[in-house]
Amino acid sequence: MNTETLEALKFRTKVKNEDLENVRNILSSREIFHDDELEIANELVEETLEEGSESPYLFVFAEIDGKTAGYSCFGRIPCTKYSWDLYWIGVHHDYKRLGLGKILVHETEKIIKENGGKYMYIETSSRERYSPTHSFYDSCDCKIAARIKDFYDEGDDKLLYKKCL
Numbered sequence: 001m002n003t004e005t006l007e008a009l010k011f012r013t014k015v016k017n018e019d020l021e022n023v024r025n026i027l028s029s030r031e032i033f034h035d036d037e038l039e040i041a042n043e044l045v046e047e048t049l050e051e052g053s054e055s056p057y058l059f060v061f062a063e064i065d066g067k068t069a070g071y072s073c074f075g076r077i078p079c080t081k082y083s084w085d086l087y088w089i090g091v092h093h094d095y096k097r098l099g100l101g102k103i104l105v106h107e108t109e110k111i112i113k114e115n116g117g118k119y120m121y122i123e124t125s126s127r128e129r130y131s132p133t134h135s136f137y138d139s140c141d142c143k144i145a146a147r148i149k150d151f152y153d154e155g156d157d158k159l160l161y162k163k164c165l
Contacts, residue, residue: 009100010063011107015048019061022068029093032129041088044073057087060107062100069095072108074120082118105140113165120165121145126157137161 023041027033033041048055056078062070070091077083086108091100112120122142124133142161151158 008064009103012061012063013059013111015045015059017049019045019059019068019071020049022061023071023088023090026068026071026090026092027088030090031093032133041073044087058111060104060111062091062104062107064095068092070100070104072104074108074112076115076117077121082116084112084115084117084120086120086122101136102140109163109165118165120163122161122163124159124161125152126159127152134159 020042023045024038027038027041044057045059048057048059056075058074060072061068071088072086072090073088074084074086077085086105089101089104089108091098091104109120120142122137124130124137126147140163142163144159145162146158146160148158148160150156
């Protein structure tokens with residue numbers, strides 16, 4: 001990430017009404033998600049707006065020059081002591097290849113650790129179009145902990161990544 005961009009980078013954890021549009025714009029800019037996936041991502045924002053601090057979902061938004069460039073959504077896994085899910089992480093196409101994804105992962109991990117978390121889990125599809133996502137998780141020191149064959153569809157396995165924090 002260049003120095004000018006780093007100087008302009010700010011994080012926030014409070015969800016705002018405009019994040020419904022921000023999240024949709026970020027994820028749709030990547031052109032890999034289906035409409036139903038975009039709806040689910042927005043439902044998590046909506047629920048957090050409605051429930052406030054009672055929501056099980058936490059967010060980190062990365063802003064550059066007042067624009068939301070990326071975000072993560074995560075939360076403690078119910079009935080576990082130390083395990084957390086990273087539900088979504090996305091960087092707008094206009095900001096890719098700047099290292100912002102790794103910075104968001106780091107910020108997310110920091111919050112998880114501050115809340116007593118020791119493990120972060122990430123679910124994703126095995127489809128070929130997700131290969132950049134797989135490479136990204138590999139580069140963040142996440143390891144495949146499980147693979148469930150034909151979970152999403154025939155030939156589309158669920159990959160479960162794990163990172164020890």
